[in-house]
Amino acid sequence: MMSSNVHEDEIEEETLTNEILNNTFKFDAFKYKQSGSSAENLYLPFSSHVKSDIDLMFEFPYIYAADPDQLTLADREQYEVDHKIRFLYVDYSNKKYPCYIKLYFNSTKELIQVSEETDASFVLPDTNINMIVRNDVEPHRKYFPSVNFVNWFAKKWPVDNFNGENLEIHGPSICITSNHPALPLPVDHVASLKCIHWPKPAFNWINRVRSSHWPDQNLINFVVKSGCHIVPISHVSTNDGTKKIEWRLSFSMCEIILAKTLNCYQRKCYLIVKALFDVHIKQDFELSKTICSYFLKTMLFWLCESIGKEKWTYETLYDRFIDFIDHAIECFERKYLGHYFIAEMNLIDHIDHGQLKKMIDRCISIKHDLLNKIKICEEHYWNSNQFIRFNPIIEVLSNNESLADNSCIIWCCANTMRALIMQDKSIDRPLKMVHDCIKRNYLQTCSDESAKYLLYVTSLISHRFEDENVYSPKNLSTHDAMIKICEAKSIYDQSYQDMKENYIEIQNHLKEDPSVSQKLA
Structure with a gap:
């Protein structure tokens, strides 16, 4: 919209690379993989997005989850190269919530509780219960508990007191906050087990019909080969007795692979929706506990299956945004959002009608008052580049002939300019943006307040020339823009008179410079 090249990518944002993470974390007893939105390049900027967007998934060594119906002799030979390796078997009996499973092993031993301590007894950890082991019983199924898995992980974590590390348990992860200068955010360390077989409930994902032909068969095969993980957390609706032994299938690594194949505008669309949801929905305390970015990412993947990648462009981004919001509204109205890999798993069936109704109303409000919602969102993210992604949508809305007041467009442009200037980026884009506002006559139908704000932000450009390049063509262009804003x-006032005098002084000085005067002529 405001750039000479509307297809220019947004300014590159800082990301935490694997190299930085490797240099920061030295927890060699475990194998970790970077996961979450930072790994997928689907995160909001650190400066505004205060929640943890840095996720590390730890694969515990020596223990693997396996489907007993798929486990082959070759699998055993591959993984049991070391006698330390042990298999836990997956129980897929949960039909209502097929993402949630149990892990078990076949035991020929049994623990018997005894009333008194003996030479053969031992005390269960964290209890006063005395137990003895009875051997040579009939093989029977023992479920591997999830409830103490994270606690054990937390106890083994080497807390760095020197850097003021603090550890908290969040669901299946431990969250580490630190004073380490390399870590701008808390880091979630998710405890996991590697599942060596593709889960049975996700078999349909491999062969289902996709109108967009994304992902293609090669990508599907690669995802399946990469496999999934199992994390220690139960469904919110599971009863207390089962919670202790329930685990969840995690497709985080698969989602990273898929996210890496999205084009620029598929990611932009998701980030626009994510930013608007964060500001206009998740600011509500109750809804913040209900809606999560995983729901939005799931919706994105479903949309990418139904809408071809060639239809996600700068020119069509507004249409795709509306598709996204409409899809969200439809899911909330139907009270059904299928898990991307296991469509039979409804991610939102536990949300009550009242909360769904509030989310529907908020989505409709965003859709029908989009420019104002973007303005508020941009003010929230003013100190980052995040809202540059809104430009394709603003352009479509600004071309709407029924739009009588351009105040919101002026606010949006000014906020974008301010962010770029405050971050010491090139002034070329802000300067081009203000001249585009003038050229497109946005100032003719905007409030005085929004125009004065644009004037103030434009003056920030001129301040960049105070120490050097005062007599430059760019400073002349900046003063020209400020004068035209005032006249529009x-x-x-006196400031206007000062601008005109400065403009004439800069112009005369440039005319005396042969290398510049020819260009001005």
Whole structure:
């Protein structure tokens, strides 16, 4: 919209690379993989997005989850190269919530509780219960508990007191906050087990019909080969007795692979929705506990299956955004959002009707008052580049002939300019943006307040020339823009007079410079 090249990618944002993470974390007893939105390049900027977007998934060594119906002799030979390796078997009996499973092993031993301590007894950890082991019983199924898995992980974590590390347990992960200068955010360390077989409930994902032909068969095969993980957390609706032994299938690594194949505008669309949801929905305390970015990412993947990648462009981004919001509304109205890999798993069936109704109303409000919602969102993210992604949508809305007041467009442009200037980026884009606002006559139908804000932000450009390049063509262009803003809104105060005098002084000085005067002519 405001750039000479509307297809220019947004300014590159800082990301935490694997190299930085490797240099920061030295927890060699475990194997970790970077996961979550930072790994997928589907995160909001650190400076505004205060929640943890850095996730590390730890694969515990020596223990693997396996489907007993798929486990072959070759699997055993591959993984049991070391006698330390042990298999836990997956129980897929949960038909209502097929993402949630149990892990078990076949035991020929049994623990018997005894009333008194003996030479053969031992005390269960964290209890006063005395137990003895009875051997040579009939093989029977023993379920591997999930409830103490994270606690054990937390106890083994080497807390760095020197850097003021603090550890908290969040669901299946431990969250580490630190004073380490390399870590701008808390880091979630998710305890996991590697599942060596593709889960049975996700078999349909491999062969289902996709109108967009994404992902293609090669990508599907690669995802399946990469496999999934199992993390120690139960469904919110599971009864207390089962919670202790329930685990969840995690497709985080698969989702990273898929996210890496999205084009620029598929990611932009998701990030626009994510930013608007964060500001206009998750600011509500109750809804913040209900809606999560995983729901939005799931919706994105479903949309990418139904809408071809060639239809996600700068020119169509507004249409795709509306598709996204409409899809969200439809899911909330139907009270059904199928898990991307296991469509039979409804991610939102536990959300009550009242909360769903509030989310529907908020989505409709975003859809029908989009420019104002973007303005508020941009003010929230003013100190980052995040809202540059809104430009394709603003352009479509600004071309709407029924739009009588361009105040919101002026606010959006000014906020974008301010962010770029404050981050010491090139002034070329902000300067081009203000001249585009003038050229497109946005100032003719905007509030005085929004015009004055644009004037103030434009003056920030001129301040960049105070120490050097005062007599430069860019500073002349900046003063020209400020004068035209004043004249468009009939602002003829002393500042206006000073601008005109400065403009004439810069112009005369440039005319005396042969290398510049020819260009001005």
